[in-house]
Amino acid sequence: MSTTTTRTTMRPTPTSALNVSRTTATAARVLSQLRHDPRTIALMILVPCVMLFLLRYVFDGSARTFDSIGASLLGIFPLITMFLVTSIATLRERTSGTLERLLAMPLGKGDLIAGYALAFGTLAIIQSALATGLAVWFLGLDVTGSPWLLLLVALLDALLGTALGLFVSAFAASEFQAVQFMPAVIFPQLLLCGLFTPRDNMHPALEAISNVLPMSYAVDGMNEVLKHTDMTANFIRDTLIVAGCALLVLTLGAATLRRRTT
16 A cells, blocks of 8 residues: 655745835845945946036036036936936846845745835935035035925935836846836936926927926926925925835836746
């Protein structure tokens, strides 16, 4: 009489609830990896400062021009650099198999995305603080409102860039493809955000498109600080929209996160 034993391999099922310890552990791992990549750190932290420095002396004979566009670019530069670095770094995790191994563990998708966002968000705080301090206290950017409000918008813009980078990395198969998403995701927003001309001067169709792009509200928020001494209702609306878009994109990023193999 023979007995047949069936062996079932149980794969840990990721939990759906966000767990603080798993999130912070993921963030610590990402920061530890970035610590050994000085070129990436330099790109995230120093490039926006270098761009602002160059811009100031491009308009050396016209300080008012720097004042009018410097605040807007203070939000745009961190968004672009964080988008680029986050999309490439996250894709590298996918192609190296690290993400595949993590998803085989009892680690929720929300924990993973929140951990990445926390890690890159920490660098975004440093980046935004350095860029804002450089622009206001060294390059002489003249703003009517509080520099702390500039810092708030710059930080939200950097977090939005992080969220967009995490999201688009799910649709790229290589680092080259991740870079190719920049013209599709960032450049249209750059053209329609009101940096080059007021949005109400655009063709009505383009103005309608600009009204649903988060970078438009980032520029509007910076302009509110540039023109008003106090926190206005429009400023609160603009910052809430940017923050809401970042949260929405992070949620979509968690929804599109999946294993490449079975």
